[in-house]
Amino acid sequence: MRIEFGWSLDGAAWADGGGASGAARLGPRGLVQLLQGRLGLTRPAVEPAVRIAQYLRLLQENPQDWPARSFAVDPWSTAAQLLRWRDAAVATGWRPATAEGPLPERLAVLRDLERAAAVGVTGTLAPSGADDLREIIDLLEEVAGAWPLGIEELVLEEQPAALPGMWPRLLELLAEAGVRLEGPARAAAGSPGLTVVEALDEWSAADAAARFLAADPQVTVLAAADTDVLDRALHRRGLPAIGAVGPSRDRAHHQVLGLFLDVATAPVDVHQLAALLDLRVLPGAGAEAEPVGLVPALARRELLGALSVEPGVGGPAWQAALARISEAEQPRALEAARVIDRLVAAPLPADDLRPGAIAERLDWLAERLRAVARGDGDLLASLTQVQVLQRVLGMLDAAEPLARRTLQQIIDSCGGAGPSPRAVREVSPWQVTTSPAQVRSGTVLWWGPSSDRARPAQRWDAAETAALEAGGGRVMTPTQLASLEVDAALRGLRRAGAVVAVLPGRRLEEVPGPSGLLAHLGAGTRLRPEELIEDGRWSLAGRTLEVAAPPLAPEPEKPPLEHRIAPAPHLLPRRLSYTQIAALLACPHQWALQHALDVRPAEVAVLPTGARMIGTLVHAVVETLVHERSGATAPTDDEIEAVLDRLVPQLASELDLPGRAAAREDVRDRAVRSVSALFSGVTQAGLRITGTETRFELPLALPLTGGERTVPFVGSRDLDAVGPDGRRTVLDLKWSRSRTRYGDLFDTSEAIQLASYAWTLAQEHPGEEPADVGYFLLRSGEFVSADPELDPHGRAPMDTGEAWRRMLAAVTARLDEVAAGRIRCGCRELQERTGLDATATWSKRSTALAKARAAEREAGSLLVEDHCGLGDHAVLCGTTGALR
Amino acid sequence: MTQTFTLINASAGSGKTHTLTHQIAERIAQGLDPSQLIATTFTTKAAAELRDRVRRTLLERGQVDAARGVDSALISTVNSVSGELLREFALDAGISPDVQVLDEDRQRAAFRAAIDETAAQAGARAAGLLARTEHDGEEEPEVPWAASPSWRAHVRDLAGRARTNLIGAAALREAAERSFEEYREAALPEAEAADRRPAWRSGIAEAVRGLRALELPERTARTVDKHLLTLERLLRDVAEPERAPWSAWAKIAAVAEAKAVDPGAKGYAFSKDVDLALAGVATTIAEELPANPALHEDLRSLIALVMGTAADSLEAYQRYKDELGLIDFIDQEVRTLELVRTSERAREVIRTRFRLLAVDEFQDTSPVQLALFLELSQLIDAKIWVGDPKQAIYGFRDADPSLMLGIIERIEQGTAGLGDAEVLDLRHSWRSQEPVLDLVGAVFPQVFPELPRERVVTTAAPEAVAAREAAGRKAGRLEAWVPEVPKRLTYPQHATAVADGVLALLREEGTGPADIAVLVRSNRRAQEVIDALTARGVPASGEGTAILASREGRLVRAALAVTLDLSDTLALTELVDLLPDHAAHGTWFADLAAQEDRMARRELFAQWWRDPVLAGLRALREECISLSPVEMITALVDALDLPERIRAWPAPEKRLRTLDALRAVAAQYADRARADSAPITLTGLRIELDAVDRGPDLTGTPDTVWVGTIHAAKGLEWSQVVVMLDHDPTERPQTSGAFVLPAPQLDVAAPLAGRAPRYWPAVLPRLAALQDALAASAHAQRRTARERQESGRLQYVAFTRAADVTVLSGDGSAPVLDALVPAAREDSPPLLTWSAGGAGIAVRGGGLLPAVVRTPAGVLEEGAPRFDARRSPLAASDLVGDRPDPQRLRARFQASGVGAEDVAGTVGTPRTIGRRLVPGGGPQWERVGEAVHAYLALPPLGEAQREAAAARLVERWAVSRAVEPSVLREAGQAWAGFLAAEFPGAEELTEQPISWWNEDDQVMEGWIDTLLRLPDGQVVLVDHKTYPGEHPVEHVREKYLGQMATYARALTAAGLAPSRILIHLPLRGEVVEVELA
């Protein structure tokens, strides 16, 4: 057997073409493996996390002074760091266990731990790569050449003395065992011709590289940077991908474990819970199918549904969801739902994370992953991660609580970075390598040579170096180590006839510096991508292609202000709610898309948060107080607070998370003051609350041109009350920032929401005098009402009847238009009318708007201004559409 | 070795990096090893550049060996140098070796989380106080301009300043009383004994009653009514003294400053009648408010609350970070400083390891950094520090140019204490032509009067002049622009004029957009100029169109949404609307409206999705689940064929930047989510993308005029630079907030000594008397002066960016310079003046600098000429016509993965060669199999060696409970016996590497277990398989036939065609022969 051996040859192609037996190119890793096989020194692989756990135990059992402070703050990474040092020290050839005499403290710690350890496959510390090499050397020394290795020749890339640590010794022993050592050959002198293309982004760089390959594929591609973008460019040209795409843990299935344990730990974060429920880990069975989730579809749907109503756990919606799941008789879903319910009902306390308790909770996850994986490699990797974690946890003291951070570190060390599905090299006419040292000959296309520096080599200080050397170690200087890599790379590059380097310039908005190797190849020719094109020809380093610029696309047209289509009576609504009416009045276009044409954004599992969540919470507080209390007095602050505290975990549980105390304090302060203001205002005004969230569904006749049409009008009223004189009042509660908007609507009699509530009351109680209406602003604790007891502004009562009539007229007119096939873009049209565009200042806009509203009012109609400008449909009417 | 210290004082354009790299190369030539160098820079980009420059310089000088070792030098930002040292000496420092460094955003979040409880409790206790002083605003308000101050933001700010200045919790607590005392002395009269608020209130109530009783004409009555509502609300507010804001009183007091009381004032506070009615009480309040004892008490308490909470928060934040193993940028430096001060091991290692400390951009050093550099300098022999105090513009990050000046002073006095010290002044400009330098020379010696003239002005380097002449470069010049506008110049008009002027510059032969930069004061101004340039067809860089406002950005967003969830019909419709080649483009609305019902619409959506133009997305939908966010964006860009599509759109280079920015958004999302332990999912990416409101950074796009702030221009240069001057630079009054008092006498050797924290709240910002008094205080004056100096340095940076042409654009003068260099007399002209038709820029007391004066139009005429930007050469494509879609094969394959389906062959009957070793499997059989396999892979050995190896393998594979070493031996013996009988004289080669390219050019590399070379030259292929089961023949046929066929073909290709193929099943003690057809 003939082996080419070089420091940077791990991963190199074994041969250059055709086929070969008995020959291979190996780097240090490969050679060690080969020798282990030859010498009967193979062993099962040990996960790094397990070794760290072993070292951690050693440190616990043999406390050391020097690292004690760090060990107390961060046991896991202190153990990991010491272990790295230990492995690096062993790699020099030093024997920690037998080192004698006083040592520098770092080495002394390593020695003490080593003496306590039994290093070996079955010992208390599993061996490292350095130990493997040590063993090989020891065995070779022991057999003194009397072991047939079956290797005839080792062709060296480097002088043995240039290699670090024990390597020169190994080579010596191999020679003694009869292996012929060849080389190294004299490095090629001179420099290959260098051309550097300096692009400004990856796509134009990829164009240059892909064209180069398309023009003549007889090259070696040196992929120094991620090739995902280049690979797409190659595929567009029908060329094979290079597939140099790195692993990462940013993939859905690598999120499983961390997320699961997060949810299992108190306090439960409902957003994390929702993410876990929503997590999809495998593609669906076909292009149209839903991807497969970790949690079975039924359980996912129901529980997420519950969370989006009540962003907390254990509330009525959550219970109802559980009940529905158990009725559905789907054992898998039920099992998953129960596990999750148990998980969040009795979460692990964050300050008492015992390995045993954690490991136990992982059982279901492991089982579920096995069930879902169906042999899928990626998911099996997640499963392995869970199993390694269970192993590591099993090695730790079951009763000793782990810091949350330590647990996270353990999870991270249990692996989890998975290969990219893009990391597939395809059969190509060109050679591919990722390391300059592995370049053999010919023309090299060097993709993305940049200066991402490798982790600096382990450095030993002077005293340590002396001690290591005294103990048989061989320590190289950082400069020697740096030139070992640089020399290997330059040897490879100098074997090339020509080097064409393509620099993407920037990647992910950062500009990596150029590779230091480039400087060694001389100045070369530097070109920008635009310089490669002349008179319809693209050329680079002697290769050319025809190119042509496509004709400029016409500017996209601005969508029309109104759509004219065939009469569309089938689009008329079958039900109406206040929201729908408001949408229709504000913008028929938006209404049509949303309500009539089913053009909607996907329902993502976004839980209510911020103002919406708090609004719901405070509404619920009011509702609960009304239901639980009888009597005419207003609730005390304490009562309000008690109700609020009770509802927070169910309706706004995120306020209980660490870091939210201030927000919670703020909500509590405002809510208590405003709810108390609501009740005391109502009481003072002599009102008696008769209902909250009262639902209604009443027939509403619309006198359309095409004939009268009766649809149900549906919705609910926040607060119904009766005055001392028996007159009804309806109040709508708003959690809104604006203090003037609602007063303004009221004063101009355009509060059509209040008008419609008054109408429903009139329908429900025919013959009574029209109800009183008003708003209560929850943020500021103020009423908007004509009742001076509630609102001292002295507002004139709102003419709800008139407002209702005008609203109805406007709705009818809009629907007539729809039926006739005319659909207008509300706010764009308004803009046109007022002559303002998006850049107008706020004050100009509001003046113009006030004018427009007044004009409509004069004309007996009504203008509802609400634009979805930043909303989802604005892109289709052209307001935020992409015209640039 | 003697200590040496070189301080290079490098004015703008004077070849600073060149000097530094040559100095370093020189030291290396004298024996310095590259690994003995520490160099710090201000940014990571600068670090990469410096590393590259050092390497190139070494190569140019023929120091090839040193050049190869450059990667062992520690060249980095101050932060990462600190980080590296801390990591290495973590155990000495007693910290976690795996600390996570918080970036600015996360630092903010961590601080807030850490002080959450403390602040919530303190805030709850002080709710009334915070309401009265109106310091209860949101910390990060949604609508910032209308927000009231947030005491928590003040706490954060104060704590941050305390930390950068190494001020501890105790010092903060102690300073509270001093802060209040100084505030009181500056602005408050002696407190009165009685709280007069009840009297004020009745005064107002009376005025209101009076107003109500007034008989007024209708128009005035309506106005008065409106104000009455306000006043009544105010009366209601102040009726609740616990929460009534002090500003309510100030609102009334404002009447005393207005026309009704002071006839010289501009107008009324409310309206004439209302002001008249309030005049009396307003005067009383105005007089008495500042002396109100409750106000004094509130101010004192508020200061104590903020400073006390800041002190508590320092401690809470520290605990929080310790628990989570977090560290922020400030900690990094502070901890490194402590480490270098206290750890003997660290000091010793630094002393022996490093021999040169180079510091670049020294002027931007903060006090902690200087302390660190000084500490390192004690240990490291040679020092080269480079900087320019005139270019220190990071005051807001605590950079302090006085530190550099202090060091220079000490060197010159010979008291630096850092060995042989010298100051090297670089006096030549390698960048700019004479006219540009003349302007600098006329202005900046006056801006920096404390600096010797030769450290402010440079002269053109003769070599550079000669080189320019040789290259035939045009002579440089100055220009001065006066925008032509009908009335007072506004900023948007100025922007229009700048664009017009740029158009004029572009008309000149040989000038392209990339030669020009426009420097402005703020991002807002930059946006105006970009818009104005765009309106004239001049391509501009700076921040580009917001990602989601660009076609490509919208397409990617919509494609992501649809691909993740087909129910997103809005996104699907948007795709149809954005893709002109989609079949339903242009008709979608009518098509959809024509559908009778929901079912029909659903079918139509499905049909849209199946359009050929969406084929890429359909394919992606199946594989996207396992892509990372960045890969997903790349895939979407590709699936939409954007790289080709955008060639037909205007400005493809900018669009490529949008694509890059999209990927950056994805990467940042993943980073942040990871740091927050939040899950990273594609749905999360979608939500993230929806919230993005920025555009890509277009810096460097070819053929564009660069537009940006002076801060962003630092370190860059252009041929022609337009400086857009501020119209009236207002100085913000520095009367509130957290600040740190400098030491009375700066000691550069102990740059942090003697600093003291202060905090003044922003109460009653509209009470003129109070604010004026505060503004006149020494603290405010000093802070204002500091701002002013910083502004001077900013101007210096702006005026030194041009190589050939500096353009000053403004209303005939540079008010910002006048603020810096006030005239001696009231009636003196501004420092610089120019006017339409003039011949140059007049310098006050210094003659005329010749300049081209232009009057660009500030208001555009209909049909104003546009710049004819050439179409980007990058629009050209090699992809025309149909795209080939060949079959794609993986480049590598493994023999064991080759199926048996296509292999014709037979499996013979098993022959027993020994005992069955593992009956029926068992839990450990896989490992037993591995051990047996490993044993069989050994080369031919002697007895003792075999025995030892067997024992070793049983132990190593941890199978001693299942098998004895003798079992391995037995398997080996059975095999050896079989070989001896079947193939006498055969040579056994174990573990042989094989590589082979198949006819599809796929490569296979692997190890063949055993090759037998028979005496007649024939070759036998053997594989050991650890199958313990009951159906060997079927198993071999199903699982191994493909692999054997592959090996056989590979061997044939290598000229070693096997004559027989055997599979050895050691656990069963059998051999099976395979015959391939």
Ligand code: SF4
């Ligand atoms: S932006 Fe205006 S016009 Fe466009 S859909 Fe929304 S409301 Fe209608």
